[in-house]
Amino acid sequence: MFERFLRRAEEAQTVPTIAVREAWERLARADGETVLIDVREPWEYRSGHAPRAVNIPLGQLAARVNEVPRDREVLLICLSGHRSAQAARLLQRLGLSRVVNIKGGITSWRLHGLPIE
Template identity: 40%
Template sequence: MRSHLNTLLFAASLAFANTASAQEPATTPTKTMELAKSGTLVIDVREPEELAQLAYDVPNLVNIPLADVAKRANEIPKDKPVIVVCRSGGRSAEAVAELQKLGYSNLTTLEGGLYAWQEAGMPVKKNGTPPAGCCAGGKANANCTPEQKAAGCCSGAPKAAAPAPADKKTEKKN
């Protein structure tokens, strides 16, 4: 009886493991680059400071930190594939789980994160400006800050005019 119970528990754990991995398929660095080049949205869930130091150099990359994923989910299209990335794979898995709770299903992660990306010799940006963190779905919405709208980050938002240069003649000196 005991061995029968152990067999059932083992089978149940295998079934659960297969279900969990089916919900969150992972992709390789090469496949991630191919998909990004073909238009797939890539969301990096690391903090902006991390991206400023070292970032994936791929098209269609948007930064939505893990802590903001749920409140900015409306920026992420439900009808298109999305790859969620981070440094090692942990935060991207958390983000995928959060998005799945919100009804997203066309999600994948990068196996091994930025570590695997670099090990595969894929391009990175060092000490650069992080990608825009606004409007992953390509539409203006309430989550865009005034600064992002002024910078033209959100489509449909006009670019702010550059401030007029100060007139040296009327400028007062202190």
């Protein structure tokens, strides 16, 4: 049981994480190299989301993995950063390597005054 706990801790540490301002800077570049996926439920997404965010709820992510580009950096966001970290680990297990969790989620995004649609 303790080994399973340690394995989960290791998995949690392997997900790259960035702050919301860095995420915004990466998305603001005109190179199209970065995509943003919002893993919240549709009703949460409709209440306000980052510009150009694509909504794929965490519960649908495995079934819709073919919608996630493999040739670009994928930033993941949710309300607080917890579900997006889970999504990043899931995508890693499904073979995607360029996944990044946004620390603090849309809550932090709003607190930093970043654009919301």
